[in-house]
Structures are given as C-alpha cells and as structure tokens.
Amino acid sequence: xxxxxxxxxxxxxxxxxxxxxxxxxxxxxxxxxxxxxxxxxxxxxxxxxxxxxxxxxxxxxxxxxxxxxxxxxxxxxxxxxxxxxxxxxxxxxxxxxxxxxxxxxxxxxxxxxxxxxxxxxxxxxxxxxxxxxxxxxxxxxxxxxxxxxxxxxxxxxxxxxxxxxxxxxxxxxxxxxxxxxxxxxxxxxxxxxxxxxxxxxxxxxxxxxxxxxxxxxxxxxxxxxxxxxxxxxxxx
Amino acid sequence: xxxxxxxxxxxxxxxxxxxxxxxxxxxxxxxxxxxxxxxxxxxxxxxxxxxxxxxxxxxxxxxxxxxxxxxxxxxxxxxxxxxxxxxxxxxxxxxxxxxxxxxxxxxxxxxxxxxxxxxxxxxxxxxxxxxxxxxxxxxxxxxxxxxxxxxxxxxxxxxxxxxxxxxxxxxxxxxxxxxxxxxxxxxxxxxxxxxxxxxxxxxxxxxxxxxxxxxxxxxxxxxxxxxxxxxxxxxxx
Numbered sequence: 001x002x003x004x005x006x007x008x009x010x011x012x013x014x015x016x017x018x019x020x021x022x023x024x025x026x027x028x029x030x031x032x033x034x035x036x037x038x039x040x041x042x043x044x045x046x047x048x049x050x051x052x053x054x055x056x057x058x059x060x061x062x063x064x065x066x067x068x069x070x071x072x073x074x075x076x077x078x079x080x081x082x083x084x085x086x087x088x089x090x091x092x093x094x095x096x097x098x099x100x101x102x103x104x105x106x107x108x109x110x111x112x113x114x115x116x117x118x119x120x121x122x123x124x125x126x127x128x129x130x131x132x133x134x135x136x137x138x139x140x141x142x143x144x145x146x147x148x149x150x151x152x153x154x155x156x157x158x159x160x161x162x163x164x165x166x167x168x169x170x171x172x173x174x175x176x177x178x179x180x181x182x183x184x185x186x187x188x189x190x191x192x193x194x195x196x197x198x199x200x201x202x203x204x205x206x207x208x209x210x211x212x213x214x215x216x217x218x219x220x221x222x223x224x225x226x227x228x229x230x231x232x233x234x235x236x
Numbered sequence: 237x238x239x240x241x242x243x244x245x246x247x248x249x250x251x252x253x254x255x256x257x258x259x260x261x262x263x264x265x266x267x268x269x270x271x272x273x274x275x276x277x278x279x280x281x282x283x284x285x286x287x288x289x290x291x292x293x294x295x296x297x298x299x300x301x302x303x304x305x306x307x308x309x310x311x312x313x314x315x316x317x318x319x320x321x322x323x324x325x326x327x328x329x330x331x332x333x334x335x336x337x338x339x340x341x342x343x344x345x346x347x348x349x350x351x352x353x354x355x356x357x358x359x360x361x362x363x364x365x366x367x368x369x370x371x372x373x374x375x376x377x378x379x380x381x382x383x384x385x386x387x388x389x390x391x392x393x394x395x396x397x398x399x400x401x402x403x404x405x406x407x408x409x410x411x412x413x414x415x416x417x418x419x420x421x422x423x424x425x426x427x428x429x430x431x432x433x434x435x436x437x438x439x440x441x442x443x444x445x446x447x448x449x450x451x452x453x454x455x456x457x458x459x460x461x462x463x464x465x466x467x468x469x470x471x472x473x
Contacts, residue, residue: 029309048309048337057376062337101263103289107337109376138263138291141308141401143278145289146264186264187287227262227291 003157003174007167008037013211015151015163015218017234020131020226022139030140032226034132036163037235038122043132045140048110062110064102066095068129070118090126091116097130097150097183097193103143112142123166124152127181130193135223147186147223150193151215153208154179155200160207162215175199182212186220189213258293258304267294267301276302306457310336310400310430312378316370317387319428320380321395322362327353330360332368332380334430335397340378342368347382365390365434367426390426393436396446398453400431405456406449413452413462420469421445444469 006012016037025031028044035041051057068090072078083091094116102112114137116129130150137144154164157174164179171177178198184191191209200208226232261267269285278289279301288294292303312318312334320334329343344356351359360366366389368380382388398406406427407414418425421444423437435445448465455461 030307050337050339110337139307141290141292141305143290144263146287147262224262224265228260 003159003171006161008165012159012161013214015215016165018219018222018232019235020135020222020232022135022226028136028140030136030138030142032132032135032139034128034135034223034226035120035235036124036128037165038120039124039128040119041125041128041132042117042119043129043136044113044115044117045133045136045142046113046115047140048107048112048142051109051111056111057109060108061104062107062112063104064095064099064112064114066091066098066114066116066133068094068116068118068126070121070125074118074121074125090129093193093195094126094130094133097148098133098137100192101134101144101146101148101185102137103145106143112137112140123164123169123179124181126150127152127163127183130183131219131223135227138227145185146188147220148183148192149186149216149219149223150181150183151212151219152179152181153212153215155198155204155208160204160211162211180205180208180212182209182216184212184216186216189216258295260292261288261294261303262291263288268296272299273301274299276300278303278305305401307399307401310334312336312338312340312370312373312430314370314372316429317367318370318380318430319365319367319390319395319426319432319434320430321432322360322364322366325357325360325362330356330366332366334378334380334428335400335432336378336430338373338376338378340370340380342366342380342382346371346380360389365393365395367428367434390434390436393424393434394442394446396433396435396449398431398433398449400429402453402456403427403429403431405461406433406452408462413465416462416465417445417448417469421448 019035022032024033025044030045033042048062068087070079072081114133118125127150134148152164154161155178156168156171178200180196183193265288266285273286275281275286279286286301292305318334320332322330323333324331332340334340367387369384371379371381421441423435423441423445426434435442
C-alpha cells in the first residue's frame with residue numbers, strides 16, 4: 001500500500017502542535033520548554049562558571065558541556081536511568097550544534113552547562129531538545145551570533161515529510177523510513193547538525209534540505225515569540 | 237551603607253530610559269537597518285543591518301544601537317563593589333564566591349587591619365560574608381581588596397541572591413528604592429553589584445525586606461514600581 005496519509009492526519013509538510021515557553025526553571029540562569037506534540041523537552045543553562053577539573057579548561061575559550069537525558073517514564077517501556085550509548089552520542093551532537101553559534105571566547109577557562117531533559121518522547125527528541133536548549137542559552141544572556149532551530153525530516157516510502165512520529169519512523173513498507181534530523185542557524189540557514197538514519201537518493205536529499213529550511217523558519221517564529229514572553233501551547 | 241558609585245551609575249540609566257523606547261530582541265535579530273546606525277554593546281553590523289548578539293532590550297540612542305542585558309551572570313569589572321561568601325582559606329588569603337564566571341581571591345595583604353598570620357580564620361572564616369571591591373580582573377581570576385571605606389566582613393544578617401542585572405532597580409534612583417525599604421523595615425541593607433544582597437535587622441524586618449526585594453526583581457520591568465513597593469511595605473505594617 002503506498003504511503004498517502006500520515007497516521008496523525010497531518011499534511012506532509014505540517015509540524016505537530018508546538019508548545020514553547022522560557023523561564024520554566026527558576027534556579028537556572030536560563031531555561032526553556034519546547035514540545036512537538038507528545039515530544040516534550042526542557043533545557044536549563046548554567047554559567048559561564050569556573051570549570052573543574054582544571055585539565056578540561058581551554059586557555060583561549062570557554063566550553064559547552066551538554067547533557068541529554070531521557071527520564072525513565074518518558075517512553076512506553078521504562079528507560080533505565082542514567083547515561084547510555086545513545087544519550088552520550090546525542091549529548092555530543094547537541095553540544096556541537098549549539099557551540100557553533102555561541103561566542104565562547106568571552107570567558108576563557110569557563111564552562112556553560114546545558115542540561116536537556118526529555119519528559120515525554122514520541123520521536124524527534126533531539127530536535128525538541130536542541131530547540132529548547134537554544135532558547136535556554138538565549139534566555140541565559142549568553143552571547144550568540146544567531147539562534148538555531150532543529151527539525152527532523154523524513155522520507156517515508158517515497159514522500160518527504162516534516163517532524164516524524166514514532167509510528168512513521170517504524171514504517172517498513174515500500175522504500176521504508178529514513179529519518180534526518182537537521183539543525184540550522186536562524187539567519188544564514190547553515191547546517192550545524194545533521195544525522196541520517198536510513199537510505200535516501202541524492203536528489204531527494206536536496207528536497208529534504210529545502211523542507212528542513214522551511215520547517216526551521218517556522219520553528220524560529222515560535223522560539224522568538226516564547227523568548228519575547230509569550231506562553232505558546234497549541235496542543236490544547 | 238550603599239556605595240556611592242552604584243548610585244551615580246544608576247542615575248545615568250534612569251535618565252536614558254525616559255529618552256527613548258526599548259524593544260526586546262533575540263540573538264540574530266535585525267534591530268535596525270540603514271547606513272545611519274552604528275553598532276554598540278552586544279550588536280554587530282552585517283552589510284547595512286545592525287544585528288543583536290544577545291537576548292535583551294535593544295535601545296537606539298542617536299545613531300548608536302545597543303543592547304541592555306536583562307539576564308546573565310555577573311561580569312566582574314575593576315572597581316565593582318561586591319558581596320561574597322568565603323569558600324576556602326589558605327595561608328595567603330581567602331577564596332571568595334562572588335558568583336560569575338571566575339573564582340575570586342582576597343589576599344591577606346589587601347586587608348587594611350592587622351591580622352594574625354597564623355589564624356586568619358579569626359577575621360573571616362569559611363561561610364562568612366564579606367563586602368569587598370574588585371581590584372582587578374586577570375585571566376581566569378578576580379582579585380579583591382578591602383582597602384576602601386565601608387568594606388569588610390558582614391556579621392549576622394542574611395544573604396539574598398538576585399539577578400545582577402536587576403541591581404539598579406533594587407537601588408533605585410539615587411538609592412531611593414533601597415532607602416524606602418531600609419526606612420520601612422528598619423534594616424541595614426548592602427547591595428553588591430554582583431547581585432548578592434545582605435540584609436540585617438530584626439527578624440520581621442529582614443523577612444519583609446527580603447520579600448520586597450524579590451518583588452522588585454519580579455516586577456522590575458513594569459511601571460509604577462515604587463508605588464507598588466510603597467504599598468507593599470505600608471500595607472503590612
């Protein structure tokens with residue numbers, strides 16, 4: 001059966017209802033919540049602050065220490081708490097995705113801690129996490145060139161779709177499912193993070209990149225509105 | 237008790253505020269475009285556009301566009317009056333936590349009083365609160381001094397931490413806000429530019445002053461702040 005309809009009745013280029021808010025964690029220097037439908041992420045930023053152990057300090061710049069963590073109740077089957085292979089990898093790519101827009105030279109030898117916590121997961125958790133983290137960094141008054149926005153673009157059978165859910169990721173008929181999380185900067189639309197899980201033809205990949213650009217523009221609007229004090233909740 | 241320097245700085249800010257309007261911007265947002273504008277604090281120019289480098293209130297005064305931070309950690313500068321807590325003691329001085337990106341050190345030599353070298357914990361022990369001035373900011377560290385009027389250990393009282401960007405609001409125009417709280421709660425209040433506030437007085441007064449300060453921080457961007465605080469202090473007397 002060809003893939004003509006998405007399981008949640010969205011259009012192929014439609015995002016899930018978004019929730020966005022800043023200042024959700026009073027003790028952090030900056031914090032934010034970002035949700036794509038059932039995927040809910042919160043992020044907290046602490047610092048810049050002194051970095052210990054000393055051997056991790058960089059003499060010419062500060063560093064970003066990113067930590068992605070899925071809570072045990074965020075998925076259907078209880079996730080074992082604590083870091084695992086997957087979360088370590090996502091922590092690294094998310095940290096790199098954010099570091100490329102942050103001015104780290106202002107405070108050499110310091111660390112900016114970014115904690116990303118997934119409260120509820122239904123695919124695209126890293127994208128929601130990066131979106132929340134970018135908002136939290138801005139909210140913490142960190143000097144940044146621009147914002148970053150993240151979205152997952154997929155190729156389900158032969159259709160390019162925006163913002164996948166778990167059911168789509170597991171699609172096996174036809175050409176199967178390909179999941180491509182993108183992170184792009186807000187002004188220049190440069191890619192700061194890209195992963196690819198599955199197979200895709202070169203010309204289709206260009207289509208996917210264009211779709212990511214459109215989606216990131218939409219997401220940036222939400223991030224901007226939330227940072228300007230609005231509490232966005234489209235899920236109701 | 238409030239240091240003079242902060243008050244004069246704050247007066248300048250207040251005057252500017254009445255002159256031009258401010259707009260909340262996010263990093264990467266275009267604030268103004270055209271050759272007429274020059275980039276100021278936390279902004280940059282790309283082509284003819286002036287772009288924000290951080291989250292804050294954008295202000296255009298004349299040709300210069302700048303951003304006034306509303307969040308973020310304390311950025312130590314020489315001459316800042318700060319309050320901190322003693323973290324550690326070694327043979328040559330005290331390590332002091334003043335918040336911000338770097339740890340700070342108060343050398344024994346920068347203390348104006350005679351101190352027995354064998355027992356410097358007598359002057360300030362771990363956990364004690366000290367009011368000091370920043371002597372200099374070096375790479376990876378801040379040096380403090382006590383060689384100025386009104387500086388030294390603060391005894392008893394309580395320490396409140398607030399957002400350092402809200403310090404001018406807590407002090408008010410020429411110290412009007414802080415004096416209002418001091419008079420109404422009969423407390424002694426010292427505000428450090430790093431966002432640490434020390435309050436000393438009777439228990440009731442301390443609690444009321446603490447609540448008033450957190451109210452100022454919450455409502456800092458709204459108008460009629462002084463009236464609100466007056467009402468708050470007067471209401472529960």
